[in-house]
Amino acid sequence: MERNSRTSLYEKLYNEIKQEIICGKLKEGAKLPSKRAQAERLGISVVTVENAYAQLLAEGYIAARERSGYYVCAAEFPAPQAAETSAQAENDEREETTAEPPQQFGSELFPFSVWTRLMRTVILEKGSAILAPVPPGGAPELQAAISAHLRSYRGIAVPPHRIIVGAGTEYLNNLLVQLLGSGLTYAVENPGYHKPARIYRLNGALCLPIGIDQHGILADELYYKNVDVAHISPAHHFPTGIVMPISRRLELMKWASRRNGYIIEDDYDSEFRWGGKPLPTMFGMDASGRVIYMNTFSMTIAPSVRISYVCLPQELYERWKERLGFCSCPVPAFEQYTLARFIESGHFERHISRMRKYYRRIRELTLALAVRTCGEDSISEENAGLHFLMDIPADSGLPGIFTECGVRVTPLDEYYDEGSAPPDSAAGRFVVNYSAADEKKLSEQ
Known part of the structure; x- marks a missing residue:
């Protein structure tokens, strides 16, 4: 294993094993060397191997068997999508940019001084240009900044013009149902976030709740219910916190390809992962143009920053230009230019780093209180995002204590679709x- 200063040893080992699984060198069911044996073979620490195995385990490439070891558990990977050459990307970007213009976080986390300074800079440098309309897909500066961020942070190679900026995810859900068609059958995870289903139904589309298991949404149900579009959150399902393994992701991508359907990948809080590196996106894995990627800045900057975006496959981008390219971008140009500067200058990355440190402390305090009150076995799916699941006895005073500390406690059965009965297990x-928790009050408990 080659070493260099740019990539950590655990990431190199993780990438090498992952590639061997993808290319078939390591077959399904193959046993990996023990952590100690792997460390001795490569001349690295056991902790390094442990971190690499943990990342592979989180993504579903391997499985751990008690008292036995680690085994490969994924197969049938699609061929990697050919990346656009820099010349192609430049030509595409030039063509599009010269076209006719057509939770709640504490205030101490928001970088007021930086944001104010950038706003002044935008006014000084742009002048009256901030009063002019931006292209329908968004300000080219913001599209380029998002594209660069996705490439470095999420491993997504998407040209800027295929990133469509919108005023919040509700707007984008409306846009997608108009783009894909209201005559299709849509599916949402059950339990799940209610708004997407309500929006699809308000647009006249049939939207079905689809059950989940320990790996995420059930692909079999998508087949026999003749679903055309599946709206899912594979990196961290809301509200259960399930992280979808690679085997289920591949199964869903196979469904989309066979059905000529689409997957809307809602990556709403991928920045908050408490162990290992961020999980690869389905959009980045997709070679057939069947995955639409969606994310928002409302989760990471502030709820009032109503700026979200979708990344479209090429064919859908062409359809968007034809059908919806006449619509004005709903996000004010001034906000877009300011956010673009915020990302380009590295402030967004530093802000995310501060947020992670803050919420790691909040998470530890919340979990400690939960464990002291109800025991460690009562908690599940706590390794990503800003929420987790918990079994709380009916006579426990913990919900009241949490509420006093700003921690929101909601029964799981409230997240099941309005037309379906929650199972007894809920x-x-x-x-x-704990996204709006009071750190001082939690620390006093």
Whole structure:
């Protein structure tokens, strides 16, 4: 294993094993060397191997068997999508940019001084240009900044013009149902976030709740219910916190390809992962143009920053230009230019780093209180995002204590679709959301 200063040893080992699995060198069911044996073979620490195996385990490439070891558990990977050459990307960008213009976080986390300074800079440098309309897909500066961020942070190679900026995810859900068609059958995870289903139904589309298991949404149900579009959150399902393994992701991508359907990948809080590196996106894995990627800045900057975006496959981008390219971008140009500077200058990355440190402390305090009150076995799916699941006895005073500390506690059964009955297993289970928690009050408990 080659070493260099740019990539950590655990990432190099993780990438090498992952590539061997993808290319078939390591077959399904093959046993990996023990952590100690791997460390001795490569001349690295056991902790390094442990971190690499943990990342592979989180992504579903391997499985751990008690008292036995680690085994490969994924197969049938699609061929990697050919990346656009820099010349192609430049030509595409030139063509598009010269076209006719057509939770709640504490205030101490928002970088007021930086944002104010950038706003002044935009006014000084742009002048009256900030009063002019931006192209329908968004300000080219913001599209380029998002494209660069996605490439470096999420491993997504998407040209700027295929990133469509919108005023919040509700707007984008409306846009997608108009783009794909209201005559299709849509599916949402059950339990799940209610807004997407309501928006699809308000647009006249049939939207079905699809059950989940420990790996995420059930692909079999998508087949026999003749679903055309599946809206999912594979990196961190809301509200259960399930992280979808690679085997289920491949199964869903195969469904989309066979059905000529689409997957809307909602990557709403991928920045908050408490162990290992961020999981690869389905959009980045997709070679057939069947995955639409969606994300928002409302989760990471502030809820009032109503700027979200979707990344479209090439064919859907062409359809968007034809059908919806006449619509004005709903996000004010001034906000777009300011956010673009915020990302380009590295402030967004530093802001995310501060947010992670802050919420790591909040998470530890919340979990410590939960463990002291109800025991460690009562908690599940706590390794990503700003919420986790918990079994709380009916006579426990913990919900009241959490509420006093700004931690929101909601019964899991409230997240099931309005037309379906929650299973018995949801009884006594709660979603514990600490995004608006009071650190001082938690530390006093």
